[in-house]
Amino acid sequence: MFVVTVECALDTSTQTFATMTSAEDLQTLVLTTLDKGGHIHDSKDLTALDGQPLDQLNLLGVLNSLKSRDMVDYDTIDREIWVLTDEGRDLADTGSHEARVFSAVPPGDDGIAIAELQNLLGEAAKIGQGKAFKNRWINKKGTTHLVRTVESIVDQTQVDLREIRDTQTHKDAKVLVELKKRKLVDKRSNFSLTIEKQATDITFEMLQTGEWKTASFKKYNFDAVGLAPQGGHLHPLMKVREEFRHIFFEMGFEEMPTNKFVESSFWNFDALFQPQQHPARDSHDTFFLKDPATSDRFPADLAEKVKRTHENGGDTTSTGYNYRWKREEAEKLILRTHTTAVSSYMLYKLAQEEFRPAKYFSIDRVFRNESVDATHLAEFHQVEGVIADRGLTLGDLIGFMDVFFKKMGIERIRFKPAYNPYTEPSMEIFSYHPGLKQWVEIGNSGMFRPEMLIPLGLPPDVRVIAWGLGLERPTMIKYGISNIRDLLGHKVNLAMIKDYPICRFDKKMGRELVGVVQDGENVVEEAREKLEKVTVVN
Structure with a gap:
């Protein structure tokens, strides 16, 4: 049996066809061509002896006649013109x-x-x-x-x-x-040479009329691959978030409870030794609640210690900010501006027992009253880590940052001195974004000040290193996204959520994890030895 492929979309109004005297001439032409080549790929390429194209309708009649005798077989080609x-x-x-x-x-x-x-x-x-x-x-x-x-x-x-x-x-x-x-x-109407449409299923109407007895059914292909069922898909942020969580758990951290978006100004600002006249506490930077507008649900004795520390340094060697601290300002409810509000509460809980080294982390949503642009959102996610132990130094923080970001697959990072009310010294963390072709700030870090830790009740020799970074910017670097609004918000392409692959950071363990600082290998090794001694006790 020979095989022919039939063209099914022709502009017959402008086509000049060869004149064939009979169907026998067409049959002879088809059979002769098939005998020479065994296959006609496309009937539009089949021409008469004078080079003129053939009338496809007449050719179809000939092919049907030959097919009924099992001499040839053909498939149709559907084209849009x-x-x-x-x-x-x-x-x-x-x-x-x-x-x-x-x-x-x-x-x-x-x-x-x-x-x-x-x-x-x-x-x-x-x-x-x-x-x-x-x-x-x-x-x-x-x-x-x-x-x-x-x-x-x-x-x-x-x-x-x-x-x-x-x-x-x-x-x-x-x-x-x-x-x-x-x-x-404009699109021309499809010209179909299909004489009889084959049925794929027996319908209710076929059973009623008896049409199923004479209908032509399409053959089932039992070897065909079935359609993949539709299912839910994780947003790229959630993929990266889960990878972050694995990194933290791998390094022995305990996840902090961050299920409260609304926080009092006391835990969000005052407990962190952030003065009440700080610009970040203004309405143009922070979202304040209207109803309820305040809450006094924080320990009274801790509030008194925080008050004295702000005003005159309290039990620390600091002089404080030398202003009159107002409880009503601390009671204002806000949408938390950072998850450090949770860290301060967890350190306070840690101080209520006999001190033990601790490693905490959180990954959750925070809110800032900021203008939206290619790298900023008013609602975003913060990744935060806290390590509390005796004798920690800035070198431990730098060494740990190097290890942490290498585990994320971010090779190019650098630090810049910065100021934070509740950390001293403080450093901003930058990573190079190949898409933007510039250094992008991805986090902040530092050592919590004694003015924050001593009122919480921690021993004077305990040091706490902490860092925070946005979840969005590492996700942008990982997936090559240049505009943060393409990642989160009303402009997100939902197909992106379905198509983007699972996140997998390259985990590099060993001495290749050197930092961006001088003598980085020794810093990393010393930091690793100290961090291995910091264990979480349930």
């Missing part, structure tokens, strides 16, 4: 409306008056002006003139129209849809 409209043909020859507008705008700062452009191009000016703006080829100068914003352009619309004119289709379906909206192309 796209053609240019009159306007589309004109633009394919002379250029698109937007290209005409760009050509009409002279180079230089003077540009062209909008009224003059309309007189010059007519209706094409109105259409092309909007498209040229969208392509960022031109811009307005004042309210009456247009100027160029680029030196040269590629008229992609003309390129697409010429491709459709030559091939009757386009490789990008979205281009066809867009050009159809502009009424530059």
Whole structure:
């Protein structure tokens, strides 16, 4: 049995067909061609002896006759034919409306008056002006003139129209849809040579009418792969969050409870030795609640110690901030601005028992009244870690940061001195973002001040190193996202959530984990030895 593939979408109105005297001539042509090659890939390539194309309808009748005798078999090809409209043909020859507008705008700062452009191009000016703006080829100068914003352009619309004119289709379906909206192309009705549609299932109507007895059924392919069932997908942030949690658990940390988005100013600011007149406590940086607006649910004795520390240094050697601390300011309820509010509470709980070394972490949502841009959101996630032990130093913090970020697969980090009310010394952490081609701040770190730790009740020789970073920016680096608004918010492409792979940081264990500081290998090794001694006791 021979095999033929039949073309199923022809423009018969413009096709000139060879004249065949009978069906026998067509049968002879088909069988002779198959005898030589064994296969006809496409019936449109089959021509008569004089080179003229064959009438596909007549050819189909011949193939059906040969198939009924089991001499040949064939499959149909369904094609969509796209053609240019009159306007589309004109633009394919002379250029698109937007290209005409760009050509009409002279180079230089003077540009062209909008009224003059309309007189010059007519209706094409109105259409092309909007498209040229969208392509960022031109811009307005004042309210009456247009100027160029680029030196040269590629008229992609003309390129697409010429491709459709030559091939009757386009490789990008979205281009066809867009050009159809502009009424530059149109789709011809599919021309199907299928005589009988095969049924795939027995329907209720078939059983009622008895049609199932004579119907032609499509054969089942029992070897075909079934459709994958639809299921839920984790957001990239949640994938990275879970990988962070694995890193922390691997290093012996205990997760802090962070299920309260609303926090009092006392735990969020005052317990951290942040003065009540600090700019971060203003409404332009913090979201305050209206109802309920306040809460006094924090220990009275701790509040008194915090008050004295703010005013005159309390039991520390500090002089404090020398101002009158107000309880009503500490009672204000806010949406927490950082998860350090939880860290202060956990350190207070730790101090109520006999001291033991501890390692805490949290990953949860925080809120800042900030302007939204490519790297900032008003609602985001914070990753925070805290280590409490006797004798910790800044070198331990730097060494640990190096180990921690290498476990995340972030190789290029650097530190910059910074100021925080509750840590001294303090450092900002930066990582290089290949997409933005710049250093991006990904975190903050430091050692908690004695003015914070002593009022909480921790022994004077206990030191606490802490760091915090946004979950969004490491996710952007991991997945190559340049705009944070493409990751979280109303502009997120939901297909991204489905398509992005599972997060897997490269875990590198051993002496290759050297830091960005001088003599980094020794710093890392010393930090590792100290951190291994810090254990969590349940």
